[in-house]
Structures are given as structure tokens and as C-alpha cells.
Amino acid sequence: MADFTLKEINTLEYVRPEIDKGYTDQSLHINLTSKEIKINLIDKKVKDKFIGGKGYDLWFMWNAVSGKTKWNDPANAICIASGPLGGTPGYPGGGKSIVTTISPLTGIPIDSNVGGYFGPYTKFSGFDVLALTGKSDKEIVVLIDGIDSKIKLYEVSGLTNDSYTLSAQLTDYFDKEKPVNISVVSTGSAAKNTELGCLNFTWFDAKRKRVRYKQAGRGGIGTVFAHKNIKAVVTRWGSVSMKSNNPADFDALKNVTKLHAGEINTLDPKQNRMALVGTTHLVPIMNDHDCLPVNNFKYGQHPEAHNIGEAVYEHIFDKGFDGCWRGCAVACAHGVKDFVPFTGPYKGQKVFVDGPEYETVAGCGSNLGIFDPFFILEMNFYCDTYGLDTISIGTGIAFVMECFEMGLITKEHTGGMDLSFGNRLNALELLHQMVRGEGFGMIVGKGIRKMKAIFAKDFGAEAAIMQDIGMESKGLEFSEYMTKESLAQQGGYGMALKGPQHDEAWLIFLDMVHNFMPTFENKAEALHWFPMFRTWFGLCGLCKLPWNDIVPEDNRQNPEPAKVVKHVGWYADFFSSVTGRKVSPDDLIPMSEAVYNFQRLFNLKMGYGTREHDTLPYRAVGPVTVDEYLSRAERYDKDLTENYKVDITGMEVAEKVAVLRKHREARYEQLKDAVYKRRGWTPNGIPTVETVKRLGIDFHDVMELLKSHGVC
Amino acid sequence: MITVGDKEIEWHEGMTIRDMLNMLEHTQFCAAVRLNGKLVSSPFFETKEIPDKSVIYLLPLIAGG
Known part of the structure; x- marks a missing residue:
């Protein structure tokens, strides 16, 4: 018996459209302030240009927000869409959802590509995209019931904030007989106290008889969700087959899937x-390869790393099929059963x-x-159940630990906690503080960019060194790869539209x-092709x-093995077979290019999107400190002498650090020039008029935006 | 003999991963292999010796998450 109550406050019955070649051609809009539920048709021009998934999300967000909209304004939208190919069972990675919103960390659109059944189920229920705007005065649950063709809004009371338990309870509540029909989107109790909130997307694991979770982690989407007072969005759908998308050429789809x-x-x-x-x-x-971040990206390897790799987790993961979409052959979404946390509210319980x-x-x-696989499991568990992004949490705490070891912050600031590297208990305590809404954890939960400002203003910490070691760009924390020796990856992070996440390049x-x-x-060619092709997966609802x-x-x-040309050809066939729009591999990049440039323009609309925002902390480019230089002295000496023709005879290490920095920073600026040119942008990083016209995104408000920035 | 993917290659005492790769074509993008199920990364290609009758697979470029 559920110990919570749901009170129905609005219901819309609708006629569910048949899926036509991967599309419903409908969007669902829910205003959480007025509780209005609206269904709109999607214009063919929008469909042709934005394709679906992230393209649809960005288009509906663009129309929902102004350039002045902040993440916590009711006008901010959370958009969720799969894509025309999303929901194809058996095609590897064929069931993703893409979520966007204006990020509390960056002030620009963030996008996150996530598994679980929500996007496909919502599409099969009749909607290519869901847009949530407004802010509810009370906690609310949204139900999209494609089986009964009803949209329902509920006020909720007594429902836990714990994302894992909440999702399991709502799955049971909305379809006890067939829990596999339910997918739930929720966040956890730390999301509203921090700016690092993630969303958990579920599917029901019929074999293990439990709800499973994947995360739309990046950029604080869960924080926006919690701020809007959304407790959960639930979608309910029944059977799924390869015919569910009503593909244009079923035999061709079967063939390429096989x-x-x-x-x-x-x-x-x-x-x-x-x-x-x-x-x-x-x-x-x-x-x-010296690319595993160790101690806040200071080093790239550690002798104990084997303790936290595949050789250990292979034996810890629960055996069985682990696809986050039906029939996915990659099946990489593993989990660990009967883990017993040693801290927090689940201490001593099997989870x-x-x-x-x-x-x-x-x-x-x-x-x-920290090289303890079980500590990592506990961090993973509490981040998910509290609704926190493990990447921003990891990179954020790493920054705090280095600040603590450098004496930039002390126990006086951390509430008495020793936060030096390796302190497992206190790292976990920071998470628990974020849930309780107290202590130093509340500062950590603001993300690195705001932490730098607080440490400087309130604690007197030196701003320049924090700028160098605080691993954020555009306000988003770096994902977990070392980039010091790869200029191309520095560009892959620094010029990524949403901030330093590796899913672009x-x-x-x-x-x-x-x-x-x-x-x-x-490098510029690679930083054109790879981000464009990777964007395509987000348009189509794929992994x-x-x-x-x-x-x-x-x-x-x-000759170009990195592109995996054979697979690119299969993706073109996949797209053609479902949508009936015959495309060749060469047609895929232009699809993405329009959306990619539109997102760059969206950044510009929000007050960013120019060269000055594509910057990197120096830790991402080269050694910040003398001991960091000395740890790889041979490599850096060689770089100075061979690549930059510097005579290092008699140089002190500190001088070498400074000279190397000057050269490496100049090299990154040169890379920006080359990439902007290749992408058809101005030297200030703004798409040119010629580019937006070529891509067919020369809408009136886009042209006005360009004009206001002197791009005519 | 050792097996590399679907090919059989003559084995010799002291044969390293690098020796094995030098006997094949188009291996310039190989950053890691599976040697009898265990990962071996490129920094160890010159030193890691291959036992006779080993089964080896070349890994993709390592494409990241």
C-alpha cells in the first residue's frame, strides 16, 4: 500500500495519432504554472530542418525563452525528445532520449543524451517532444498515458524525495500488473539544494524484477526540474516491436538491424x-596512456588504477542482460546487487x-x-538516489581537495573536515550535506565556477591559481579525460557548445x-566532422x-578508420528505412550542421557563444605547478626544445613552466582560429551570415541576433 | 602459432606485441590489444612478450565515452 497520495488536478483526453515513419508530428506542452496541457502539430519545415531529438528540443526552447531568461525563471523549458529512429528494438543503441534546458551552471542550453524507455514510450504515446514550462506551486506528477490516451497532472503528497524509491513506487502505482509499461523521470533531494542536479530515467528490468536507471547527468537539469516543483514525469506505453515506428521500408530496417x-x-x-x-x-x-585524471587532473596515471578497472568490476557486476533499451546488443548498463553502503541513510542496507x-x-x-571500487559504488549510489551528476561531483570535489591541499581553503572553511585527496568518508559526507542542505557541501554543490568566486571573496583564496586548476569551462565541470598532450581534445572540450563534455569530440x-x-x-577538420556526426545521434534518438x-x-x-565508414553507411540506411527520406552517408553531416550552428546561435542569444567563452583552465593545456612539470619533465623539456625551439639551458623549472604556458596557450588560440574558419564562423566564433543562409537557419530572429553582434 | 583475430601467425621465442603488429598490415592505429583476454596498452607493446598459442584481438581506436 502506497503511503503517498496523488490528487488529479487536470486531465486531457486525446486521440493518439498513428506513428508515421518514425514521427507523430505532435508536440506536448505542459505549463506547470497554469496547469494547461496543450498538443500542437509540428510544422513540416521544422521537421525537415531540426530532424527530431535534440533538434526539436532546441527549437521549442528557442521559442520558449528570451535572451534574458535565467535557469530559474518559469519561462525556462525542459524539453525531452527521442527522435525518428528512437524506439527501434534490436537496433543497438536505438532507444535514447535527449533532454535540454537552460543550465544553472552555464546560462546556456545544456543537452544530455540518456537511456531508459521514456523518450520512445512518449513518442509511441503520441508526442515527438515534451516541453515543460512554468513553475508549479505544489509538487506535481505528470502522467503521459499512451495506453488510455490521457495526460494527467497530479498534486502529490507524502512521496519520498529519494529518486530510486520514488521511481519504484510510481512504477508500481501506475501499472502494477505490467511494470515494464512504465518509465519514470525524476530527480532526488539534493537537486534542489545544489546546481548539479541530474535526472534519472527508468526502465523496468523484467528479469531482475526491479526498476533500473540511467542518468541525464550534465548541467543541472535535475535542479531545474526540482525548481519547477516536478516530482516526476511518468510515461505509460504497451507493446513495442520493430513495426512500432511504422517504418517506410520494414525489410530494409530488419536487414540493417540484423x-x-x-x-x-x-x-x-x-x-x-x-x-x-x-x-x-x-x-x-x-x-x-597517461590520460586517467588523478588528483584533479594533475596527473594521468597511478599505480593503483588497476583496482578500479574492468578486471575488478567484471567480478562485481551482476550477471545478466543490461541493455538500457530493448534488445540493444551493446548492453553496457551494468549494476551491482546487494551492495551495502557504509554511510548515510542506507548504511547497512542492501541496495x-x-x-x-x-x-x-x-x-x-x-x-x-581514491582507488577503492566499493567507495566508487557508494558515491555512484548516493549521487543517483540524491539526484546528482557524478561527473560534476567528481570534478568539483577534486578541485576542493586540491584547494585544501594547497591551503587555499582550510578546516575553518570546510566545517572541520579534512578534504585532502583520498579522504573517502569526507567526500561522502559532502553528498549527505547536500541532501540535508547544510554545511560546506552546499558550497560545493554550486559548482566550480561559483566556488572559485566564493573562495576568493569569502575565504581570501588566490583567484589566479583557482582559475588555473578549477576544471570548468563555460561553467560546466570537465568530464574525465586528460587533455594536456592533445591539442585537438583541448579544442574538443573548449569549443564544445555546452561546455567540456566529451560527447562532441x-x-x-x-x-x-x-x-x-x-x-x-x-585538427580543425576533425573538430568539424566529429562534433557534427556525433550531433546526429542526438537528433535521431540514438546512442x-x-x-x-x-x-x-x-x-x-x-583510409579514415576513425570514422568507421561502414557503420556510417548503416546509419544512413537505418535513417532511410525508417523515415523514407533517402539519404547517403554524405547527407548526415549537413543535417547536424544546421542544428549545431543553431545551438551556437542559441548560446549567443543567451549572452554567450563568442570566442571569449571557449576558454580553458590552464590545467587542461599544460602543467600549472613546478611539481606537475617535474612529474613529466622529459616530456615538457622535449616540447620546449623540439616543438618550440626554446633553449632551456640554465632555465629554472618555474621559468620553463611560464615559457611552455605562453607557447601552449598561443597554440590553443591558433586552433580556435582554424576551427572557427572551418565551421564557417567569424574570428569571434559566431556563425557568419553566409553559413546560416547555407544551412537554412536564416530565420528573422537569427538574422536580427547576428546584426546586433555586428555580423551582417 | 598464435591467433590474431581470424589469422594464424608463426610464433617465436621472445615475440612481443610490437613484433606481432609489425607482421600485419594497417596496424598504425592500434592502441591496445586483448592478449588471452587481458588488456595490453601501446606503452607496453615493445616489452610485453606473447606466449605460444596465444589468442589476440586488436582493439578499436579507443573512441572514448
Whole structure:
């Protein structure tokens, strides 16, 4: 018996449209202030230009907010969409949702690509995109019931804030007989006390008979969700098959699905083994290549890293199928059963932990100087259940720990806590403080950019050194890769539209290990093609892992192996078979390019989106401190003498640090020039009139925006 | 003999991962291999010796998350 009550406050009955070639051509709008529920048709021009998924999200957000809208204004929208290909069972990675909002951390649109069944179920219920605006005066639950063709709003009381339990209770409440019909979006109790809130998206794991979770982690979307007083959004849908999208060419869809799934089933066991170990195989590989962040990105490897890699997690993960979408052959969403936390409200109780993935292992493990797989599980569990982004939490606490060790902050500021690297109990205590809304954890929960300001203003810490070691750009915390020796990846982070997240471009190995792009122009080309192609997955409702994390055995014979050309061809076939819009591989990049440039313009509309905002902390570019230089002295000496032709004879190390910095920072600015030129942007990083016209995004308000920035 | 993907290659005493890669074409983008199920990354290619009858798979470029 549920110990909470749901009071129905508004209901809309609707006629559910049949899906037509991957689309419903409808959007669902819920105003949480007025409780109004509206269904609109989506214009064909919008469909042709924005494709779906993130494209739709950005278009509806653009129309919801003004340039002055802040994250906590009622006008801010949370948009959730899958895409025309989303919801294809059996196609690897074929069931993603893309979430956007104006981020509390950055003030610009954030996007997050997440598994679970919500996006596909919402589409099958009749809506290509859901837009949530306004702010409810009371806690609210939204139900999108595609089986009964009703949208319902409920006021809720007595429902837990704990995201895991809340989702399980609502799954049980809305379809006790067939829990697999339910997907829940919620956040946790720390989201409203911090700016690092994530969203948990669920699916019901029929074999384990439990609700499972994936996170839309980045940029504080959960904080916006909590601020709007949304307790949960629930979608209910029934059976799913390869015909659910009503594809244009069913046989072609079956064929390409069989090819891609078959290849992954054959090759994943030989390559990354993600069906067994998720993405934890990356831990030892990154460590061996000096790319695993250790102690706030100061170092790239540690002798104890093997304790937190695939060799350990393979034996900890619960065995069984772990796809976050139906029939996904990659099946990388692993979890750990019967884990017993040693702190917090679940201390001593057996819990199921969904994860960890590489980012959580590196962020909440090595980057904190902690190499204990069970500590990482506990961080993973509490971040999820409290509704916190494990990446921003990991990178944020790493910054705090370095500040503490440098004496920039002391126990006087941390409430008596020793926050030096490796302190497991106090790292966890910060999370618990974020839930309780008290203590130093409340400052940490504001993110690195605001922490830097507080530490400088209130604690007297030196601003310049914090600027160098605070691993944020545009206000978003870095994800977990070292970039010091890869200029291309510095660009991949610094010029990423939403901030330093690797889902736009991950070029470290091509650049640093393989030296595949030696010139600025080579790097600029990569920083054009890869972000554009990766954007395409977000338009269509797909996961990118099946594209290039498992590759054909003959891929290495291709002149451009990084593009995995065979798979690009399959994606073109996939798109054609579902939508009926015949495309070749060459057509995919222009689809993304329009949306990508539109997002850059959206940043501009919000007061950002220019060159000065594509900056990096120096820790991402080179050694900040003398001991950091000395830890890789041979490498840096070589860089100075061979690449920059500097005579280092008789130089003190501090002088070498300064000279190297000057050269490396200049090199990054040169890269910006090359990338902006390749993308068709001005030297200030703004898309030119010619570019927006070529891409067909020369809408009246876009042209006015450009004009207001002197781009005519 | 050792097996690399679907190929069989003559084995010799002291054979390293680098020796093995040098016997194959198009391996310039190989950053890690699985040697009898265990990961070996490129910094160890010159020193890691391959036992006879090993089964080896070349990993993709390592594409990141």
C-alpha cells in the first residue's frame, strides 16, 4: 500500500495519432504554472530542418525563452525528445532520449543524451517532444498515458524525495500488473539544494524484477526540474516491436538491424567486452596512456588504477542482460546487487547500484585520489538516489581537495573536515550535506565556477591559481579525460557548445597516440566532422557507442578508420528505412550542421557563444605547478626544445613552466582560429551570415541576433 | 602459432606485441590489444612478450565515452 497520495488536478483526453515513419508530428506542452496541457502539430519545415531529438528540443526552447531568461525563471523549458529512429528494438543503441534546458551552471542550453524507455514510450504515446514550462506551486506528477490516451497532472503528497524509491513506487502505482509499461523521470533531494542536479530515467528490468536507471547527468537539469516543483514525469506505453515506428521500408530496417546487431554480438566479446564490463575497460587503457585524471587532473596515471578497472568490476557486476533499451546488443548498463553502503541513510542496507561507468569511476575515484571500487559504488549510489551528476561531483570535489591541499581553503572553511585527496568518508559526507542542505557541501554543490568566486571573496583564496586548476569551462565541470598532450581534445572540450563534455569530440588517441592530425587544419577538420556526426545521434534518438566502440575487423584497412565508414553507411540506411527520406552517408553531416550552428546561435542569444567563452583552465593545456612539470619533465623539456625551439639551458623549472604556458596557450588560440574558419564562423566564433543562409537557419530572429553582434 | 583475430601467425621465442603488429598490415592505429583476454596498452607493446598459442584481438581506436 502506497503511503503517498496523488490528487488529479487536470486531465486531457486525446486521440493518439498513428506513428508515421518514425514521427507523430505532435508536440506536448505542459505549463506547470497554469496547469494547461496543450498538443500542437509540428510544422513540416521544422521537421525537415531540426530532424527530431535534440533538434526539436532546441527549437521549442528557442521559442520558449528570451535572451534574458535565467535557469530559474518559469519561462525556462525542459524539453525531452527521442527522435525518428528512437524506439527501434534490436537496433543497438536505438532507444535514447535527449533532454535540454537552460543550465544553472552555464546560462546556456545544456543537452544530455540518456537511456531508459521514456523518450520512445512518449513518442509511441503520441508526442515527438515534451516541453515543460512554468513553475508549479505544489509538487506535481505528470502522467503521459499512451495506453488510455490521457495526460494527467497530479498534486502529490507524502512521496519520498529519494529518486530510486520514488521511481519504484510510481512504477508500481501506475501499472502494477505490467511494470515494464512504465518509465519514470525524476530527480532526488539534493537537486534542489545544489546546481548539479541530474535526472534519472527508468526502465523496468523484467528479469531482475526491479526498476533500473540511467542518468541525464550534465548541467543541472535535475535542479531545474526540482525548481519547477516536478516530482516526476511518468510515461505509460504497451507493446513495442520493430513495426512500432511504422517504418517506410520494414525489410530494409530488419536487414540493417540484423547486420549491426550481428556484428556487435560477434565482435564485442573480442574487443571492448562492454556487454560484460560496460565502459570500465577504459580505466586501465587511459591510465596506461597517461590520460586517467588523478588528483584533479594533475596527473594521468597511478599505480593503483588497476583496482578500479574492468578486471575488478567484471567480478562485481551482476550477471545478466543490461541493455538500457530493448534488445540493444551493446548492453553496457551494468549494476551491482546487494551492495551495502557504509554511510548515510542506507548504511547497512542492501541496495542495487546502477553503474558505475568510466566517467563515474574516474571522476569519483582516481580524480579524488581514491582507488577503492566499493567507495566508487557508494558515491555512484548516493549521487543517483540524491539526484546528482557524478561527473560534476567528481570534478568539483577534486578541485576542493586540491584547494585544501594547497591551503587555499582550510578546516575553518570546510566545517572541520579534512578534504585532502583520498579522504573517502569526507567526500561522502559532502553528498549527505547536500541532501540535508547544510554545511560546506552546499558550497560545493554550486559548482566550480561559483566556488572559485566564493573562495576568493569569502575565504581570501588566490583567484589566479583557482582559475588555473578549477576544471570548468563555460561553467560546466570537465568530464574525465586528460587533455594536456592533445591539442585537438583541448579544442574538443573548449569549443564544445555546452561546455567540456566529451560527447562532441573525443580525439585524444587519434591526436596524441596516433599523431593522425599533425596540422592545425587537420585538427580543425576533425573538430568539424566529429562534433557534427556525433550531433546526429542526438537528433535521431540514438546512442553513439555502437558507431565506434565496436568496429568491423577490416576497419583498420580504411583510409579514415576513425570514422568507421561502414557503420556510417548503416546509419544512413537505418535513417532511410525508417523515415523514407533517402539519404547517403554524405547527407548526415549537413543535417547536424544546421542544428549545431543553431545551438551556437542559441548560446549567443543567451549572452554567450563568442570566442571569449571557449576558454580553458590552464590545467587542461599544460602543467600549472613546478611539481606537475617535474612529474613529466622529459616530456615538457622535449616540447620546449623540439616543438618550440626554446633553449632551456640554465632555465629554472618555474621559468620553463611560464615559457611552455605562453607557447601552449598561443597554440590553443591558433586552433580556435582554424576551427572557427572551418565551421564557417567569424574570428569571434559566431556563425557568419553566409553559413546560416547555407544551412537554412536564416530565420528573422537569427538574422536580427547576428546584426546586433555586428555580423551582417 | 598464435591467433590474431581470424589469422594464424608463426610464433617465436621472445615475440612481443610490437613484433606481432609489425607482421600485419594497417596496424598504425592500434592502441591496445586483448592478449588471452587481458588488456595490453601501446606503452607496453615493445616489452610485453606473447606466449605460444596465444589468442589476440586488436582493439578499436579507443573512441572514448
